[in-house]
Amino acid sequence: MGCIYCYARPTHSYLNMSPGLDFETKLIAKRGVAEVLRKEISRRNYEPRMIAIGTATDCYQPVERELRLTRSVIEVLHETDHAFSLVTKSSGVERDLDLIAPMAAKKLAAVYVTITTLDAGLARKLEPRAAAPHRRLRILKNLAEAGVPCGVSLAPQIPFLTDDMEQVLEAAWEAGARSAFYHVVRLPWEVAPLFRQWLQMHYPQRAERVMARIQDMRGGKDYDADFASRMKGKGPWADLIGQRFRKAVQRIGFNRERVAMDSSLFRPPSRDGQGSLF
DSSP, X not given: OOOTTOTXXXXXXXXXXXXXXXHHHOXXXXXXXXXXXXXXXXXXXXOOOOEEESSSSOTTOTTHHHHOHHHXXXXXXXXXXXXXXXXXXXXXXXXXXXXXXXXXHTTOEEEEEEOOOSOHHHHHHHSTTSOOHHHHHHHHHHHHHTTOOEEEEEEEEOTTTSOOHHHHHHHHHHHXXXXXXXXXXXXXXXHHHXXXXXXXXXXXXXXXXXXXXXXXXXXXXXOOOOTTTTTTOOSHHHHHHHHHHXXXXXXXXXXXSOOOOOOTTOOOOOSTTOOOOO
């Protein structure tokens, strides 16, 4: 999707590629992912637990139209009645509603759509190849109408940029989302200097102010990897974002019912292509 804030960018550095341009143009595809999944859940001692898809990078990258890797994973989960949830910014998820909707009816699937802001101009700069905000709201509506439990992810929250949290939550509720969560922006390793360059290019007048507030939430640093606080931050600014979120969620009605997945329906896949007698 080309999201400037993506914390997966350092993976390209680990592979001796640029976390900037190479991250945008050289993709690493796990072409055998469905086979690996099938083998893993075929183990005799495997205990089914909900699988979360798309938590590091979006599972519906533009190349998914050709490779269909995410669909191949969902096909395995559909075949075995294995519960899963996924997070995406892409309308590509609508392609797989033929698999997701029947699973949702059996309490085996839920989908979360990320909406960082309703400001189309800001979204286009932050997430250049993701669906526009109004399109993401339509994705939520289509999911809800198909009976899929759906929620909204307000991640990441960036001080002085994504300031319309309450409006996003209200619009997502109207579209059919019934659960919500957020994270504050994370800038590990090479992401921080790239984000600084992006700020200077697009928002030079507020760049220093944005980075100062991010550092306020990270103990004076661009990033703090402490497990207890890395998703929400700490300090007055992190507390303010958290208070705004909690008050809006309570007022609108989000998160009143937990989406409970059913792991009891799981059926191990056939081994080595062996067919079933039933």
